[in-house]
Amino acid sequence: MVEAVAFYLFAALTIAMFVITVMSKNALYAMSSLAAGMIFISAFFFLLDADFLGVVQIIVYSGAVMALYAFGMMFFDTTKDVKEKNPSKKIVFFLSGMIALLLVVILLTPIISDKVQALYPMSDEIGNTEAVGIVLFTKYLVPFEVAAIMLLVAMIAGIILASKRMDESITLKIDQEIEKEQKGTE
């Protein structure tokens, strides 16, 4: 009973938050509701007794959305509405049609759900964290390692892109030096 109430409450909250994310013209509203929606999603993991994944959801997405805020701060005046160009009507119709189709498919899945079985069901003997670790390092070892290598590649690429003038500190420079450099490059 409590679980059903909690599920519907958080489902409604999550959907409301993501609707605001999509519909709002204000960057600050969009990002804040995105962050809130991500945190509400973690409630579903807690309801399913997947404590570890729930907490990871909070930690990972609060950090990721925080980086998004930093970009928002750089590109927009977040207290004002963003003027969007009207996209073509065709794309809107196509996307909303696809979403409707997707919803129908999602709602139909319970019909075949008795054929769906959990390959690694939860057990009380091993904890949540251990269960995730066991699956990660046995069945999903190769995808896990490939993901690790891809992240390493992205990190090295990022460092190389940013490293050209890494030893210079803009904070420590005197204003005249910066002006002189700008004149030199012009």
Added chain:
Amino acid sequence: MDSAFVIETIIKILIVLGLFSALAGFGTYVERKVLAFMQRRLGPMHVGPYGLLQVLADGIKLFTKEDFIPQGAVRPIFMIAPVITAATAFIAMAAIPMFPEFTIKGYTVKPIISDINVGLLFVLGVMATGLYGPLLAGMASQNKWSILGAARTAIQFLSYEVVTGLSVLAPVMIVGSLSLIDFNNYQAGGVSEWLIWKQPLAFVLFLIAGFAETNRTPFDLLEHEAEVISGYATEYSGMRWGMFFIGEYANMFTLGFLASLIFLGGFNDLWFIPGAIAILMKVFFIFFFFLWTRASWPHVRPDQLMWLCWKVLMPLGVINVVITGIVMMF
């Protein structure tokens, strides 16, 4: 769900909320007094004996001040930002075992609101979410000092999060659990069993990241008066401003509990001292340590904070984890 459990949980929640709101207020008084004595001043002296009622006077002032929202601000977000800081600070306390178990009239009470088996991660994650308060406040205020404070919040968050994670990873590897109760039980054998002796580097890293997490000097970049007026809190007044500080001081206590549970033996009995008093002493010492540092050190610049976190503390944390792993394997 049986009703005794529900009533017990509600009582615990009310106790934690009431006690730590009061402690947060009292914390401001202690802070002013300790700083004053370290700087050879007297501190608050006029309201009540030794200025003890200063907290009450400040509270009345905050409650009766006008709740002011600037015209250009984004109203709903401006209003909700302080609530986020205060609420997350108290939610984080839900997974902290504060004292050893005790019995009242044959009924065993566990002094923890929700005993989830990933307590450590939960506390750290929720505390980190608390930094959304300053960020949203700064971005919604439409004030240049506020937006600078918000930008500093973002870089501070992204810098210290990595260090916190890496510093607790090594103790987690040794104990083999994310539950704070397991951490406590692992160190049950007395002072020589404390994890601080096995992981001194992790303890130092955790404390440094903790200063950044709770926004204390030397890392109080978000609202440093000399540089950005009051940073994210420039436009706030009254109780909304007060909620930021309740959150900050509650977080200091949370961090004190975390550090004592992970590294300093938790609520185990210490020689002849019972466990409940032992952990309180540890928490108050760490609180005092925060104030001591504030009195002794100047604050750092934002670029120095990033340099410290990414170029010094993070490599040290990684080396610590690798060495711990190698030692545990052989």
